[in-house]
Amino acid sequence: MxxxxxxxxxxxxxxxxxxxxxxxxxxxxxxxxxxxxxxxxxxxxxxxxxxxxxxxxxxxxxxxxxxxxxxxxxxxxxxxxxxxxxxxxxxxxxxxxxxxxxxxxxxAVAKMVSDPKKLPILLAIPAAIFLIVGLLLKMVGVDWLNFAPTGDHLWQADYIGNYLVDIIMIPTFFGAVAVFALGLKRFLTDMHANAIKEGKTNKDKIDPAGFIQALIKTVPTIMKHQKFNECTDNRDRSTAHMMVLFSFIGLFIVTNCFFAAEWIFHIEGPYRQINPVKWLGNISGIALVIGGILLLKNRLAKKDQISSYWDWYLVGLVLALGATGMLTEMLRLGGMYGLSAIVYFLHLIFVWSLFAYTPFSKLAHIVYRTTAMAYQEYSDRK
CATH class of the missing domain: 1.10.1060.10 (Alpha-helical ferredoxin)
Structure with a gap:
């Protein structure tokens, strides 16, 4: 029965x-x-x-x-x-x-991220954090926020110090990791229960070692976008997705290299254009902008496909990150230091938003889909 x-x-x-x-x-x-x-x-x-x-x-x-x-x-x-x-x-x-x-x-934060009316509030939060923390430190003699620095060759850190950026970004990043960890713990438990209930696996419980092995086996599939390429109607989307993915990976590597240079080796910027890490940063930044434009083009070309604010938020964030990052550097190299600092401040707002709101936005699919694909591999489902 x-x-x-x-x-x-x-x-x-x-x-x-x-x-x-x-x-x-x-x-x-x-x-x-x-x-x-x-x-x-x-x-x-x-x-x-x-x-x-x-x-x-x-x-x-x-x-x-x-x-x-x-x-x-x-x-x-x-x-x-x-x-x-x-x-x-x-x-x-x-x-x-x-x-x-x-x-x-x-x-509540996730509901705000999915609501276009709340976007001004979400962007105002990091702006307020940088200004308030910077001014509070200034009151106790720590001058990491300077509205009118002097000098012939200024760069963005003369206005907004790297240490100010780091003490704000690092807790934000690890806070996002903690949010992901809490969500993934529940998600993996529920996913396994669902698989048992629907007869998609014959495994009673998840073996951590076996799951990690499945995850490692799944990573090349994700990096190569093999599942995208199995599709027929919309296969060209893989190009834009791969550009954005590898751009983020490249920029993450660059950020960590310069973080180590600053905090461990005490080598302050700006760094020379011939620096290989700078090359990686510039190439990744350009690829991010191009990838964002391709995402936008693909969305606009698909008249029959529904694009909600959930989708447009991610496309807009990618373009904003790439454009403000590259424009900051170009304005500085052009000698427009004050304008460069303003654009850099906007860039920091978007970077903070990337870290803080990723667990609540469409970008979270990187983590959830990876987990689901790893579980698919682990469950031996055909």
Missing amino acids: ANSYLVEPDVGFINEVSRLGGADVKKCYQCATCAVACPISPDTKPFPRKEMIATSWGLKDRLIGNGDVWLCHNCGDCSTLCPRGAQPGDVLAAVRAATVIEYATPK
């Missing part, structure tokens, strides 16, 4: 998914074209048909913690072939956004 299941629709969840870009879910009549069309869906319990059914019924418990939601790369094959225009790819993207909000701590 089949197991009974009491359907308890969560209307609030349906409305949340609709707000985040999945409003077309009610057009679905469960024909399973999407599950057949998807080139990366597994043979056992394929997606996204079952997720479309669960979403239309508001079955939040079957979606939050469902790893299949993250295996979808929204390549668009299913949405293109859907006879009703239900946009399964966009619906699953909206469910992913709702999942990020659900696992975020505090949840």
Whole structure:
């Protein structure tokens, strides 16, 4: 006899998914074209048909913690072939956004990040932090914030000291890591419970060593964007995604190199243009801008694809980070030191936002999707 299941629709969840870009879910009549069309869906319990059914019924418990939601790369094959225009790819993207909000701590911040009306407040927070901390330190004789420095060849650290930046950015970064850790602990537990319940794995519990091995095995697939390249309708998206991903990796390496130079070896900037680390930074910065432009182009070109604020926030942040970073350097090299400092201040606001709001934004998919793909590998699901 089949197991009974009491359907308890969560209307609030349906409305949340609709707000985040999945409003077309009610057009679905469960024909399973999407599950057949998807080139990366597994043979056992394929997606996204079952997720479309669960979403239309508001079955939040079957979606939050469902790893299949993250295996979808929204390549668009299913949405293109859907006879009703239900946009399964966009619906699953909206469910992913709702999942990020659900696992975020505090949840109120995640709701703010998904609300365009709250963007001015979110950007004002880092601006206020830098000014308040800088002025408080100035009152006790620590001059790391200077509105009118003197000299012939100034650079941004003469206005906003690197040590001021570091004492703010480092706690912010590790705070974001802690938020991710709390969310991932719950997510992994729920994902395993969901897999057992739906018969997607025969493993009773997660072996940490085995999971780490699966994670290591999954990393090359992610770095090469192999799943993107298995898609047919929207394969060119992989170029923009890879440019942005490797740009962030390059800039992370550059940041850590210059952090070590400053704090360990006490070598202060600005650094010469022939410095190989500077070369990596410039190349990564240019690639980030180009990647951001390609993301924007791809979004605008897809007239039939729903783009919510959740999507535009990430595209805007990528472009803002790249543009302000490169413009800061160009203005300084051009001798416009004051203007360079203003743009640098804007750049710091965006960098802080990148660190602080990533666990609450679409960019969190880097962590959640990686975890879901690693679990897929670990579970031996076919």
